[in-house]
Amino acid sequence: MxxxxxxxxxxxxxxxxxxxxxxxxxxxxxxxxxxxxxxxxxxxxxxxPAREAFALLEPMLCTRPSARAALQYGTTQGLLSLREKVLAHMAALDGLAPGDLAGTPDDVVIATGSQQLLFILADVLIDPGDVVITGWPSYFVFTGTLEAAGAHVRCVDIDEDGLVPESLERVLGTLKAEGLLPRVRMLYTVSYHQNPTGITLAEDRRGTIVDIIRRYSTDHRILIVEDAAYRELTFEGRPPRSMVRHDPEGRHVALLQTFSKTFAPGLKVGYGLLPHGLVEPVLLQKGNHDFGSANLCQHLVLAAMESGAYAxxxxxxxxxxxxxxxxxxxxxxxxxxxxxxxxxxxxxxxxxxxxxxxxxxxxxxxxxxxxxxxxxxxxxxxxxxxxxxxxxxxxxxxxxxxxxxxxxxxxxxxxxxxxxxxxxxxx
Ligand SMILES: Cc1ncc(COP(=O)(O)O)c(C=O)c1O
Structure with a gap:
């Protein structure tokens, strides 16, 4: 401090x-x-998953080519085969084939936890005094990230169906009246089983919210960061499809997921499907951070997905x-x-x-x-x-x-x- x-x-x-x-x-x-x-x-x-991790790592490290591949530096964007795999995975969670999503593996970034992607997205979009809209309440670690970036935060009501579209419309209307619309950079939402409330954004609100953001994106594109960290920990019912389904041209929504909650947080592997135009600036920053997340961890989660151990x-x-x-x-x-x-x-x-x-x-x-x-x-x-x-x-x-x-x-x-x-x- x-x-x-x-x-x-x-x-x-x-x-x-x-x-x-x-x-x-x-x-x-x-x-x-x-x-x-x-x-x-x-x-x-x-x-x-200690036993599963050991069973996957042992053959990987006992074979020369795979050991070399896993223990060498990787790329800034992340292992291509893992990017292909997680893209197919995100599409499948939405009931789609990989080709049906707006993005390709080139629009996917593997990160050191989804927190790193959250940080970098804030870094590339926010100057001090810019505005970010979040739920009321919201995930407090990212609030800290926003404060460090110098963002001004405005909040949208949440009821049992998640972000209230009318409240979002009101907040954006007020910001516009205050002349602050050009400074609105991002809507951040934890859209499944939110940290801290456990509330999920209802299916029928998702398209409306994307439409509102699109409508207010007059000066520049406002980014929707859909933090889906808890998406796969759904206990009953069919979870809603992601907000990327309502952004078929890949212009507004960044969908972030992580292996931390569903496999092992110690691996710190997260990933995001980013809208066109954001991958390059994000990778430039990530290059300065670490020029690539831990390669061994990426190989391990890929092996877990390929073997069925992850599912x-x-x-x-x-x-x-x-x-x-x-x-x-x-x-x-x-x-x-x-x-x-x-x-x-x-x-x-x-x-x-x-x-x-x-x-x-x-x-x-x-x-x-x-x-x-x-x-x-x-x-x-x-x-x-x-x-x-x-x-x-x-x-x-x-x-x-x-x-x-x-x-x-x-x-x-x-x-x-x-x-x-x-x-x-x-x-
Ligand atoms: C809502 C939410 N997003 C992101 C994260 C970051 O997780 P990780 O960086 O381990 O992927 C967490 C961790 O608790 C979280 O609760």
Whole structure:
């Protein structure tokens, strides 16, 4: 942080960069090892595909040509065969053949996690003072990225069907009236089982949202970043098709996915299908970052996809997390169901449930509820972290993000019971 720079003259970007709020919670979890963490947004360590990874790596590294290919530097854009594979995969998730999507493997970039692509997209599109539109609430790590880039954030309401098109129209109308439309660079949305709410953007809103963005793209193309990190962790029903389906010419939508949630976050392999014209500037920046993501990791996820191990793993994960989601919702019903003014989301996938407590019950880390919850043995993410700094809105103080990713079902039950005790105690 700037205050620790010991006399160095930090850049304006470094001075704009704040410590991620989650680091305080991580420290709390380390200092209180007996506390049940419903805060950490991590995948379940018991599900990590160690055996599968070993079975795929062993023959790869025992054969000279494949070992050389995997251990040598790769390319900035990423392994061509992996780009072909993930393009076919994205198309299949949309019920299409690869050729039916607007993009080709040349429009796909493999990155060091989808976070790197988010960062680079912000880097190539945003100057300080430019405007980015996000959901209210939104994924807080990317909010940090936007703040560091100097973006001004305006937010759009989210209901149980995701971004509300009328709210987007209102926000863009206001920005236009303020003369800020030329500075609007991006709409960012986590469109499946959103982090932090678990809410999915409904199929029938997707085309409308793309149309609104297209209509307001009078001065330049506004980019829609569809962050689909949790897309494949869908527990029931058919997930909606991606927003690229509504952008047949590949002009507005960047679709970002990752192997972090569906295979192994330790590999940090993410990928994106980018609209025409953005690949080149993104690759120029990526060239400066790392001139290519870890090649061994790319070979490993490719082998996992080709062998069928990836598809089997995703299926098993969905069964595993369905039980945890159900345990979370059941425990919330049992322990908080009869408290007036308490409500929560009902995700059909992903790792998160978003809880709203009665008005006036503040959830922040300095408040009595957070302290009491720690005493009772449970840690949560105060929802206020998830609301970007939109100057036109007031951040609600009574929300909580719960993640059922890391905890066992027993811990989830005990953690929600402890949270309910804390809520009753401070109400
Ligand atoms: C919504 C969302 N997008 C992107 C990421 C980044 O994941 P990775 O960089 O590991 O692909 C995360 C990680 O938690 C996330 O929740």
């Amino acid at each position: 700037a205050s620790d720079s010991a006399g160095f003259a930090l850049s304006s970007r470094a001075r704009r960069t704040q410590r991620q709020p989650i680091s305080y919670l991580m420290a709390q979890a380390v200092e209180n090892p007996d506390v049940i963490s419903l805060a950490a947004g991590l995948v379940d360590a018991d599900t990590l 089997r793993h995703v299926e098993a994960l969905c069964r595993h997390y369905t039980a945890k989601r159900d345990a979370t919702l059941e425990a919330l019903r049992e322990h908080l169901g009869c408290l007036a003014g308490v409500r929560w989301t009902h995700p059909s996938g992903g790792l998160y449930v978003f809880l709203t407590l009665p008005e006036g019950l503040a959830t922040h880390t300095g408040g009595p509820l957070f302290a009491r919850a720690l005493e009772e043995g449970v840690l949560y993410v105060p929802g206020e972290y998830c609301y970007p700094p939109d100057p036109t809105r007031t951040i609600p103080e009574n929300t909580i993000r719960l993640c059922y990713g890391v905890c066992s079902i027993e811990q989830i039950r005990a953690g929600v019971a402890a949270l309910a005790r804390a809520v009753r105690a401070v109400m």
